[in-house]
Amino acid sequence: MxxxxxxxxxxxxxxxxxxxxxxxxxxxxxxxxxxxxxxxxxxxxxxxxxxxxxxxxxxxxxxxxxxxxSGAVYEGEFKDNMFHGIGTYIFPNGAKYTGQFNENKLEGQGEFTDTQGLEWDGRFHYTAAPGLKLKLEM
Known part of the structure; x- marks a missing residue:
């Protein structure tokens, strides 16, 4: 067509x-x-x-x-075959990251939900996240 x-x-x-x-x-x-x-x-x-x-x-x-x-899913912005921009990545174990990606790396402001369902937010740099804080719904 x-x-x-x-x-x-x-x-x-x-x-x-x-x-x-x-x-x-x-x-x-x-x-x-x-x-x-x-x-x-x-x-x-x-x-x-x-x-x-x-x-x-x-x-x-x-x-x-x-x-x-494996169960891993990425949904969001791509640039030249890479995760780049804003997206959500669900890991095979069910943990989830939503935030900024830079050429396949978790980089920038983001939120991480661990396998226990606890939510963390902070700035991510590659996979290390200095100053990560537990986000509690009060």
């Missing part, structure tokens, strides 16, 4: 890569004539990783959701 978007032809494709990854979604043609993932699409791998979201220049860019078979 062909859709016109600001003079750019957007194709809806279903494509299986040589490694058996599958992409269903929108793409555009580069000047060289190859197809590039651009727009909204769903990418799945044989191992069970699923990404649903926005693509730009053949990379995960913009808002999306990435699910791993």
């Amino acid at each position: 062909l859709v016109h978007n600001h003079g750019v032809e957007v194709y809806k494709i279903s494509f299986i890569f040589p490694n058996q990854d599958k992409y269903d979604g929108e793409c555009t043609r580069t000047l060289e004539g190859s197809l590039e993932r651009n727009g909204y699409g769903v990418h799945t791998t044989p191992s069970g990783i699923i990404y649903k979201g926005n693509w730009n220049n053949d990379k995960m860019n913009g808002l999306g959701r990435l699910e791993h078979p």
Whole structure:
């Protein structure tokens, strides 16, 4: 299917890569004539990783959701295939972090809910969180 978007032809494709990854979604043609993932699409791998979201220049860019078979889920902003911006990461053990990410690292203001359901907030730098405070609902 062909859709016109600001003079750019957007194709809806279903494509299986040589490694058996599958992409269903929108793409555009580069000047060289190859197809590039651009727009909204769903990418799945044989191992069970699923990404649903926005693509730009053949990379995960913009808002999306990435699910791993381990149970880990990231939902939020992506930049060039990395968690970057504001997002929520749920760990396989059920713990959850919501806040700022910088190139796949937890960095900046955030909130962490541990496996016991206790909420902590503070500034995160990589995975260390100096000055983390327990957030109690009174």
